[in-house]
Amino acid sequence: MIPDAISSAVRDDDDAAFEALLSNEDCCFAVDWREEDDEIVRSCETVLRTDRLSAEWQGEDLFVTFAGKRVQVPLTGTPADRHLTLLALNQALSPEFEVRMLYASVGSDTGVFVPLRAEAWTLLEQEAPDVVARRFHKLTQTPNTFTDVVPVPSKPRRRWWEFW
Numbered sequence: 363m364i365p366d367a368i369s370s371a372v373r374d375d376d377d378a379a380f381e382a383l384l385s386n387e388d389c390c391f392a393v394d395w396r397e398e399d400d401e402i403v404r405s406c407e408t409v410l411r412t413d414r415l416s417a418e419w420q421g422e423d424l425f426v427t428f429a430g431k432r433v434q435v436p437l438t439g440t441p442a443d444r445h446l447t448l449l450a451l452n453q454a455l456s457p458e459f460e461v462r463m464l465y466a467s468v469g470s471d472t473g474v475f476v477p478l479r480a481e482a483w484t485l486l487e488q489e490a491p492d493v494v495a496r497r498f499h500k501l502t503q504t505p506n507t508f509t510d511v512v513p514v515p516s517k518p519r520r521r522w523w524e525f526w
Contacts, residue, residue: 364482365389372486375493375517380466384474390464394472395508399424399435399447406451406461406477415455428454445506448475452501456480463499468512 367386371379383390391405403417403426414429424435424447435450437443452461460480467474476498478486487494496515505512 364478364486368476368478368486372490372493372497375490375497377466380464380497383464383476384466390474390476392467392472392474393444393448395441395444397444399437399443402444402447403451406475410459410477424450426450426454429458440509442506442509444473444508445501448501448507449503461501463501463507463512465497465499465512465514468499468507468514473507 365388367379367383367389371383384392387409389409391402391409393402393405400417400419403415407415412428416427418425418427422437424437426433426435426447431454433450433454435443435447437446448461455461455477457480459477460483461475461477462483464474464476483494496517499507499512501507504510
């Protein structure tokens with residue numbers, strides 16, 4: 363199921379609706395660049411409500427577990443770890459769920475992330491592929507969403523003669 367706030371934001375492609383998602387704790391979770399890495403997983407579980415997602419420290423090693431699948435986070439002891447934890451989270455959640463970053467949060471010291479079922483992302487991409495590509499960042503190895511510049515796609519501009 364796709365939360366109404368996300369469905370309507372994508373349908374309307376409205377800047378204000380995407381800005382409102384930044385503080386919508388029902389469908390998004392925020393990650394500060396100083397966040398404890400295990401707290402990222404707990405924040406995601408708070409949104410997903412699966413009762414199958416957890417984070418566990420074993421000494422200096424952090425593991426993300428979802429539905430019996432266990433993934434170690436390759437921590438470096440740097441601010442890059444927030445991104446590495448999100449990548450490990452996606453790896454653990456796959457193929458059932460995927461977490462993406464809201465482009466509206468790029469440039470802040472706090473990223474905002476949207477966890478949805480994989481089928482929900484597919485449906486949104488089928489309905490509005492340009493909007494989804496412009497509004498949600500798929501997490502990849504690079505850029506690191508906390509230490510690198512994340513290029514934000516812009517809305518295509520219409521040429522002046524297309525207005526008439």
